[in-house]
Amino acid sequence: MRNLFNFIIRNSHWLVAILLVAFSFYLVFAHNSYQRSVYLTSANRVTGWFYTVSGNLSSFLLLKKNNRELLERNAQLEQELYAWKAERDSLDRADTPSLEAFVADSLFLPQFGFIPAEVVNLSFSGVNNFITINKGSKQRVKPDMGVISHRGVVGVVSHVSANFAVVIPVINPKFRLSARLKHSENNGSLSWDGRNIREAQVQELPRHESFREGDTVMTSFSRIFPKNLIIGTVSGRGESADDNFVSFNLQLATDFYTLQDVLVIEDRFFEEQKALETMMQR
């Protein structure tokens, strides 16, 4: 008995180390469960503040490039606006009824609202890529909302705290989204194989589907994103596990290296649609 005690005392640091390792592994596996506490992620207050400061610094350094992109986007919108104005003017003649008759219904609520947010942290060095943004439940951000940039799809909100939210981006192996080519109605499944930050894969397209390099890839049916958002462009044929399906690589429209400003999509009918659909499943 005394020998046993001596043994335990002599080797107690090993026991402590084994306990700590066991605790760490517990964290590793608990991490995968959905009900994980938000406090051990980068959405908690201290780390959030920290990343805000460093995000501010790096956004300052990227101002010039972003500014140019915004100007380009602005110009494009201006052009569209001009086209619409021209069309309105062509309608607004003496022999047509006045446009006053078409005043928009003020009760009408568009389905999608947009919450602008800033990226405060990006991680894409390893397998567990994620993005932290500076809007949280106080600004009506909820889990499962889609996130886009002015170029294309970014990802889906996974965890939310009061002022921050963690986004699972397209470049995370856990991310799945249905996608289609612009000129076709067939759905494929978008995923990321972990190799290249600028490229993702679309799989499970029917074999007769034809595509060329440079074709646009868009979102299709999704609870999270509106239809016809740009995801990227086809960059080459990919490997397919099954002869009945084809797959291809696509160049992502969003540049994750310089991502700064994003929009969180608020689907105002999300709860309604979900409630209806779960009713069907019963």
Place this chain on the structure above:
Amino acid sequence: MKISYLHELLLFLLLILLQVLLLSRISLFGLATPVLYGYFLLKLPMGRNLFFVIFSAFLLGLIIDIFLNTPGMNAAATTLVAMFRKPLMELFFEKEEFAGFVPGMNNAAAPFVRFALFTIFLHLTLLYFIESFTLFNLGNTLLRIITSGVSSILLIIAIDSIIYRRKSGEQS
């Protein structure tokens, strides 16, 4: 002794900052990410209390985990490395060295490099295998371990040479 603790605390904080803000965002060729915070375990004195070593390693890993959203992975790897630190040190350094001996490029360059090589590769192997449990194929993981390990060790040798050479120059 107190100055030594202060020095270690400073190193602890600086390494976390460096890892979280800079190094973890690097991905050379899409593979190599320098993992430098294991350097803290290299620079603890030889005779340091084992509880201290294990707890500080665990804390270091846990803080890195919280910042990188990988609960447990880094903590598990660093704690395991801390367990093997003493046997490794006895392997590479002479046992007659006094308890306060801090290995470095300035006092034992060759054994220090060998010691760093073993410790960092052990750390990275554990880390990447815990991380990729089921997700990725073996070849890719091994390639990541090797490239990350080489870049980390080059960084450690460079940083250690710069910091500690200047210090010994001031003292003499």
